Amino acid sequence: MIPSAFAYERAQSVRDAVRLLESHQGEAKILSGGHSLIPLLKLRLTSPSVLIDIGGLSELRGISAGEDQVVVGALTTHAEVANSPVIKEKLPLLAEAARQIGDLQVRNRGTVGGSLAHADPASDLPAVALALDAVLTLEGPDGRNEIPIGDFILGPLLTALGGSDVVVSISFPIPKGRWKGAYEKYPHPASGYAVVGVAAVLAVDGGGLIREARVGITGAADTPYRAREVEAALIGKPADEETIRQAAEQADAEGSFSGDLFASADYRRHLCKVYARRALARALP
Numbered sequence: 001m002i003p004s005a006f007a008y009e010r011a012q013s014v015r016d017a018v019r020l021l022e023s024h025q026g027e028a029k030i031l032s033g034g035h036s037l038i039p040l041l042k043l044r045l046t047s048p049s050v051l052i053d054i055g056g057l058s059e060l061r062g063i064s065a066g067e068d069q070v071v072v073g074a075l076t077t078h079a080e081v082a083n084s085p086v087i088k089e090k091l092p093l094l095a096e097a098a099r100q101i102g103d104l105q106v107r108n109r110g111t112v113g114g115s116l117a118h119a120d121p122a123s124d125l126p127a128v129a130l131a132l133d134a135v136l137t138l139e140g141p142d143g144r145n146e147i148p149i150g151d152f153i154l155g156p157l158l159t160a161l162g163g164s165d166v167v168v169s170i171s172f173p174i175p176k177g178r179w180k181g182a183y184e185k186y187p188h189p190a191s192g193y194a195v196v197g198v199a200a201v202l203a204v205d206g207g208g209l210i211r212e213a214r215v216g217i218t219g220a221a222d223t224p225y226r227a228r229e230v231e232a233a234l235i236g237k238p239a240d241e242e243t244i245r246q247a248a249e250q251a252d253a254e255g256s257f258s259g260d261l262f263a264s265a266d267y268r269r270h271l272c273k274v275y276a277r278r279a280l281a282r283a284l285p
């Protein structure tokens with residue numbers, strides 16, 4: 001299909017993008033990689049009168065790492081994340097998840113900021129962002145502010161982004177001590193999107209007990225969520241297969257499940273438990 005007519009503006013800076021969004025008062029949309037927005041435009045599921053292209057803003061690109069965190073610019077592509085030596089070393093589960101997004105073309109165009117801003121309930125990165133407690137930096141008319149991922153994604157295709165806000169970067173804290181992470185996904189055979197995707201981070205203390213556990217689940221429910229019941233069943237327990245088997249049974253305790261042509265709600269609940277077990281088993285430090 002052919003999109004409705006729209007005007008095209010090329011932002012010269014993040015500030016300029018915010019100014020353009022403000023001046024078009026809810027009629028404009030940011031264009032990053034276009035791999036979610038363009039299909040929506042073609043189906044006429046959205047019809048903004050202006051597209052503000054931020055694709056040329058080098059200030060939004062790149063990966064930097066310190067002792068405590070890895071910061072990824074919003075325009076950094078999935079391929080750049082998947083292939084980054086820094087991310088592979090510091091946060092391998094993030095590289096692992098990015099590698100599983102769509103196909104090569106999607107990974108070369110789609111961006112981390114675009115993926116989180118779009119908040120597709122079946123996209124991969126929200127699960128990893130939840131398991132790593134990521135924080136987004138936004139720029140809006142009043143300057144910059146930070147928002148944890150758990151407060152950012154509010155529902156299917158719904159976020160806390162204000163009408164004139166731009167996602168600038170995403171900070172992924174590096175867990176402390178002895179830890180490991182993993183991402184396990186059952187991809188939809190046609191699109192590659194997650195029917196269910198589970199990201200798990202486990203850290204253990206000197207005695208081999210689980211000190212920290214974070215589990216993010218995407219695809220299965222209407223909104224990606226932290227599996228808090230699973231986490232509670234892990235903390236303070238021995239880091240072994242039996243603990244994981246029991247904890248994974250709680251993977252469907254949160255989240256609002258519904259079925260579609262491909263997978264019923266019951267099947268999604270079942271997949272949640274299976275993929276939680278797999279991700280946790282690989283995340284045993």
Ligand SMILES: Cc1cc2nc3c(=O)[nH]c(=O)nc-3n(C[C@H](O)[C@H](O)[C@H](O)COP(=O)(O)OP(=O)(O)OC[C@H]3O[C@@H](n4cnc5c(N)ncnc54)[C@H](O)[C@@H]3O)c2cc1C
Pocket residue numbers: 029030031032033034035036037038039074075078100101102103106109110111112113114115117118120122123124125161165166167168191192193194
């Ligand atoms: C065939 C196909 C298969 C795919 N498979 C997968 C998959 O397996 N897993 C997966 O997770 N994803 C998948 N995707 C989606 C892909 O990851 C997209 O890149 C991503 O969802 C959106 O990123 P984008 O840069 O293309 O954003 P765009 O399409 O440009 O924008 C998406 C939305 O976010 C807003 N936006 C974008 N950037 C910003 C910003 N910096 N600040 C504020 N708002 C912003 C836009 O206004 C728009 O509303 C697939 C896409 C396609 C076409």
